[in-house]
Amino acid sequence: MQQLLYMEGIDKNFPGVRALKSVSLDIRPGEVHALIGENGAGKSTLMKILSGAYKKDAGRIFWQGQEVEIDSTTRAAELGISIIYQELNQMPNLSVAENLFVGRERRKNRFLLDHKRTLEEAQVFTRRVGLDVDVRTLCSELSIAQRQMVEVAKALSYNARLIIMDEPTSSLTDRETDILMDLIRKLKDEGVSIVFISHKLNEVFAIADRVTVLRDGELAGCVETKDCDEETLIRMMVGRELTDLFPKKEVPIGDVTLSVEGLNAGKAVQNVSFTVRAGEILGFAGLVGAGRSETMRALFGIDRMDSGKIWVDGKVLSGHQPTEAIEAGLGFVPEDRKLQGLILGMTVRENTTLAAMEETKVNHMVNRKKEVEITQEYVDRLGIRTPGVEQKAMNLSGGNQQKVVIAKWLATDPKVLILDEPTRGIDVGAKKEIHLLMGEMTARGVAVVMISSELPEVLGMSDRIIVMHEGSVRGELSREEATQERVMELIFSTKV
Ligand SMILES: Nc1ncnc2c1ncn2[C@@H]1O[C@H](COP(=O)(O)OP(=O)(O)OP(=O)(O)O)[C@@H](O)[C@H]1O
Ligand SMILES: [Mg+2]
Known part of the structure; x- marks a missing residue:
């Protein structure tokens, strides 16, 4: 199968920390690929390298078969790589439409913004993600789930082929999570690939085709979701069996x-x-x-x-x-x-x-x-x-x-x-x-x-x-x- 992305032998060091040691990751077109691992395993760091926010120390990145250098977030966006951070990067005092086109405002000419076009184009993308709000609404008035949708719409407006979601469900209700899952399935049908980071394994099994597991900055493996179960993934992440998930201690109850x-x-x-x-x-x-x-x-x-x-x-x-x-x-x-x-x-x-x-x-x-x-x-x-x-x-x-x-x-x-x-x-x-x-x-x-x-x-x-x-x-x-x-x-x- 053709690869959309291949990251090979990625190294990244911070003072006193080897965050990534020769990590590889491949993503197929239209695939939902989960990235899991314990806290500090290197998930966000790997994705920040891919999205141009961090510079790698070593390794190569291939995009649609071509070797590329991703030295800025602008470069990543040009290639069609978008990242949705855990802490959403939005200007709360701008409207949905303004947030969508921050830094590339739709203009009539050098001096005048084209409000009509901004609103119209914003609507196209908010509709595509199923976000049912007036695009003139301020982002500060939206729920976290809705603000996430704005980010997905923004990614689509950049023609993203790969959208990275770093723990997108951590502050969502169950219902909002279901809505996001439906949106991910829809994007997948349109041929967009998703990297999905989560600590909730039930979500990984519900949505991902394959899973890459990091442990201590190293690749622990990449498996097809249908070929594995929770215990396997936990063992890959933690390096040992984990039994007794809720170790309730019986103690005398006082006043x-x-x-x-x-x-x-x-x-x-x-x-x-x-x-x-x-x-x-x-x-x-x-x-x-x-x-x-x-x-x-x-x-x-x-x-x-x-x-x-x-x-x-x-x-x-x-x-x-x-x-x-x-x-x-x-x-x-x-x-x-x-x-x-x-x-x-x-x-x-x-x-x-x-x-x-x-x-x-x-x-x-x-x-x-x-x-x-x-x-x-x-x-x-x-x-x-x-x-x-x-x-x-x-x-x-x-x-x-x-x-x-x-x-x-x-x-x-x-x-x-x-x-x-x-x-x-x-x-x-x-x-x-x-x-x-x-x-x-x-x-x-x-x-x-x-x-x-x-x-x-x-x-x-x-x-x-x-x-x-x-x-x-x-x-x-x-x-x-x-x-x-x-x-x-x-x-x-x-x-x-
Ligand atoms: N800017 C930085 N400066 C120094 N160390 C950093 C920096 N960013 C990340 N690290 C370190 O790199 C390692 C990997 O961090 P990373 O954020 O990639 O983990 P993660 O897998 O995303 O974990 P989590 O599940 O907690 O989000 C950690 O040990 C972290 O402390
Ligand atoms: Mg992280």
Whole structure:
């Protein structure tokens, strides 16, 4: 079969990191090709080289049989290679149409933009991807899923033959994911090839023809999806068997640690009440947008709450200041870790120990050695891929940055730890390690609140499950009574 793309023997080094070692990848026309591997395996780096954002140290790239040099993103676009980054690269204050043609505005002449043509052409491409919005809408008003569609439309407007999607589904609801999958199938039918990066193997099996697996910057193999199963792919990624995906630890459950009564915050949180006990894992299930994150943000004091009562260990919390929440013994791993959890310019050590100040101090003095020790422990356990604890957080891969934020809170000893989507974007090995750490925390008497959009994770890890929908609590299930069906029933039950 003719190749669309062949990358051969690609090397890439960063200071102290061999990110890619002689990696090869071939893509066929009209193929959906998944690229998988643990956090830091080199997936994004390989794709940034292909799209002209990074320069390779060695190796060759062949495009439709011809050797090419891709030294800029413009060159990649000319060839027909488009990349859709995890953090969408859009100007929120421009309209859909303006975003589509940024840098190549449709003009009447040197001085005048051709608005009519811009709108008309934009419509052609938004229709092709099935995006049903007025092209004059500002991008800031669109959902993440819609903004992704704008990026796909943009790729098509460049006549892309290959579209790279770097973890496109990580912030989408199940329904939005289905819509994206349909769009990918449609593009494939039109002969466009897709590189699809994801940590969710069910998606890989649903959509990909072939899978390339990277491990530690090296090629672990390339297989046809129909010839393999999840275990095979996990073994290729991790290099070992992984059993027992939800290692739930049974620990004695103590007294109520956090209690929330009648919490209201805007439309998103309506009269939410719940309690969680020492040693307990309380899972929050629901669709994306059910109000789970908003509930936690309000009680932690990040967002304004309108009314409600919060107690930690019997003491009232005003809920107006994160510092007050932290002092009372709450820890919070937010959903959007890049924006809310991590200081990119600080090192892995500084980020990890930021919230654990007390533990790392000896006689009220910051103790560097202690900090390094604690950080190193989490780097090892969570497999944070970094040349050292003094690496700046911005140089880590997306998933490894997330691990640092999680380590930061695991390193503190909170009374209650709230985890919002703790394993999103995290590879399978570290996912299990995070679950084990949650178990260790409950054994020490910490109360854990976990929000997850992955129902198997909620069912596998929680002692009790609260189901939210459209801002309010729809019901509560014990570990014994909870099943996928029961949760869905509660979500779609009419409000009482
Ligand atoms: N600009 C950079 N400076 C230094 N090191 C970097 C840089 N970009 C990537 N790296 C390192 O290269 C390695 C590969 O990172 P990459 O982002 O390609 O991983 P990934 O497979 O995409 O992981 P994830 O699943 O976490 O997104 C990592 O160890 C990362 O820390
Ligand atoms: Mg990545």
